[in-house]
Each structure stands twice: as C-alpha cells, then as structure tokens.
Amino acid sequence: MLMADLGDIRVHYDDRGPKDAPVVAFANSLGTDFRLWDAVLPHLPDGLRIIRYDMRGHGLTTAPEPPYFMGDLVGDAARLLDHLGVRECVFVGLSIGGIVAQGLAAERLDLVRAIVISNSAARIGNRAMWDERIAAARAGGVEALADGTMERWFAAATRKDRPGLVEAFRNMLTRTPLDGYIGCMEAIAETDLYESTARLKLPTLGIAASEDGSTPPDMVRETTDLVAGSKFHLIRGAGHLPCVEKPADYAAALTRFLQEIGHI
Numbered sequence: 001m002l003m004a005d006l007g008d009i010r011v012h013y014d015d016r017g018p019k020d021a022p023v024v025a026f027a028n029s030l031g032t033d034f035r036l037w038d039a040v041l042p043h044l045p046d047g048l049r050i051i052r053y054d055m056r057g058h059g060l061t062t063a064p065e066p067p068y069f070m071g072d073l074v075g076d077a078a079r080l081l082d083h084l085g086v087r088e089c090v091f092v093g094l095s096i097g098g099i100v101a102q103g104l105a106a107e108r109l110d111l112v113r114a115i116v117i118s119n120s121a122a123r124i125g126n127r128a129m130w131d132e133r134i135a136a137a138r139a140g141g142v143e144a145l146a147d148g149t150m151e152r153w154f155a156a157a158t159r160k161d162r163p164g165l166v167e168a169f170r171n172m173l174t175r176t177p178l179d180g181y182i183g184c185m186e187a188i189a190e191t192d193l194y195e196s197t198a199r200l201k202l203p204t205l206g207i208a209a210s211e212d213g214s215t216p217p218d219m220v221r222e223t224t225d226l227v228a229g230s231k232f233h234l235i236r237g238a239g240h241l242p243c244v245e246k247p248a249d250y251a252a253a254l255t256r257f258l259q260e261i262g263h264i
C-alpha cells in the first residue's frame, strides 16, 4: 500500500508503470475512491505511468474534520505530484476531481500539460442544493443520500441489468467517512471556477455522459467550451460514472486525446 505523508494529511495512492514514462494522473469523484478507475486501466495503452489517489476524506486518505476548501483539494493534488517528482502530466478528474483538474491547471501549470474535465463543470449545483444534501448527511449519514445518488451515477439500464456493480459502488459511497463526504460537499458548494477556467490555455478534453444526473452533457460542454481549442466527447448509455459503466469507450476517448496532444 502506498501512502504519501503530505504534512497535514496522508494520501493513499497508486503509482504504476515506468517511472520515466508519460504520466496520466486520475482524481476521483465525491463518494468514491481511486478504484473508480479500475475498469479503465486495462483498456489504456502500455507504456504509461498511471497515478491515482484517494481524495482528502475519501478511501484510505486522511479524513480531517470539515470544512474543506477547494484550495485544500487542489493543494493536495499538487503536493502529491511534487512528492512523486511528476511534471507535465495529463490530469484526469471526474466531477469534484474535474474541478481539481481546473484548479490545478490554473495554479500549477508546471505540473499539467493537459486536463480532462470529466462529468464536471466550473461550478456544480448551487449553495442551496448542497446545503440540503449536507443537512441530510448530517441527519442520516451518507446512507440517507445513497438511493438518489445511485440514480444520478448509473443509467437506468445499468441499475436494472448490473445490480452487483451498482451494489459495489453503493457500498463504496456509504463507506465514505462522513467528515470526508461533508467536507468535499462544502468545498464544491463554495467553488465557481468560471473565470479562471476561461483563462486556461492548455489542451483540454471534456467528457460527458448521456444519462448523467449530476452533471448533464450541456453543463460539461459549457465549461469545456470556456477553454479555447478544447475537445468534447459524449459517451452514450452511461450516467455520472462513465469510466465504470463504459470503461472501453472512456479509455478510447482518453487514448485518442493522449495521441492528439502528442503525450503518447
């Protein structure tokens, strides 16, 4: 097991592939951990160094008491990449991970040569929506939000035909530390990166999914279009976690982007 001691927290991460290979780093979404990417990895080309980590308050990473700020989450990603000696990676983030990708590109361009904004936006939801979810989680734990979350995360066909997969991710969600879950919701609620993302000048790919109940395609597209020259890819038949439901499609879109920007 790999843990990086970053001072105020220890981050659980995975680092595979040749150390001198082009790096692709992955940041998870709210209520998941780095296993979010398990199904994608076998579909990626050989010869990459793949780094994944559990976001603050998630998986095996330290879960400090809330509130968390987006600056903490962006700082964690930067400190982990510094700790691992990484420069110029392609940083792929899903949902809150996609907000971290935008923040990292704005603050530490030395670390990223391109970003993937997957099922994410410059701003997700609004303060009232997050306050309602935070209150529900405080009252009833993560479990109180689990059924509604599964409807946003997975397409109707997946919920019907792949109950084992949905149960596994439901378990991942409900085992998220309450402090981590609330802390990250607080961070999302306070974040709007519209202006800084509109100033970004680096290769950017937006990935959306047709049945995403959290960040619908139009929302992802609007943020992706803020970055001049960006590309956009829509995955059909998937909800908020297309890397889980359609991993081969997801990996194909990512691989094409890596080729187009000359990363591989």
Ligand SMILES: O=C(O)CC1=CCC(=O)O1
Pocket: 028, 029, 030, 031, 094, 095, 096, 097, 124, 149, 152, 188, 213, 214, 240
């Ligand atoms: O729980 C959801 O609706 C999905 C989500 C929003 C932000 C994030 O990271 O996941």
